[in-house]
Amino acid sequence: AQKVTQAQTEISVVEKEDVTLDCVYETRDTTYYLFWYKQPPSGELVFLIRRNSFDEQNEISGRYSWNFQKSTSSFNFTITASQVVDSAVYFCALSGGSGISSGSARQLTFGSGTQLTVLP
Amino acid sequence: DAGVTQSPTHLIKTRGQHVTLRCSPISGHKSVSWYQQVLGQGPQFIFQYYEKEERGRGNFPDRFSARQFPNYSSELNVNALLLGDSALYLCASSFWTGRSNQPQHFGDGTRLSIL
DSSP states (O other): OOEEEOOOOEEEEETTOOEEEOOEEEOOOSSEEEEEEEEOTTOOOEEEEEEETTOOOOEEETTEEEEEEGGGTEEEEEESSOOGGGOEEEEEEEEESTTTTTTOOOOOEEOOOEEEEEEO | OOOOEEEOSEEEEOTTOOEEEEEEOOTTOOEEEEEEEOTTSOOEEEEEEETTEEEEEOSOOTTEEEEEOTTSOEEEEEOSOOGGGOEEEEEEEEOOOSSOOOOOEEOOOEEEEEO
């Protein structure tokens, strides 16, 4: 069974502070994919990033960066110089790779989310 | 280009009724998935369809069913509605390749309230 844990339920920071959202996952698959999604109050889940289990390189995209460590089964997300518009619920998700060639489902297993509030 | 579109946006039903939710995927996406998101929780997988065939089903009762049409749009049906079915129902579409799990792109969802 797959599991994603986001231990931080709510985080509040002041604008321009850096903030890190934690994500720990469990899977028996040797090939798997990790994702981060942002859910603003409007409700739509916005895709941010996908990483596969073979690529442990950290990635930076503007103010966003991701730290993937297989040794600790973690895929943490850092926002640098946070802005009020970053306020949202952030979800980490996992998708197994066992069904890639067989055509079976590639469903996402989500964590419970972290509510980030950035205060002006 | 249009994203994933879902209808209706909001829906109010009473216990025991039936509901049909609709989803149109991003153009070119042949896979559609449905998720249920209860307030304060992460989305839970319900179904995934690819090329009109069910490819996966989550841990939901038989009251939940879905189908995908030749134009790749999809419907989610829920029978005998219960109060616990109140949730945001999200549809997602993606490319389907034999080599990797492509990102799923979500619609705005249908907020279903059961009275």
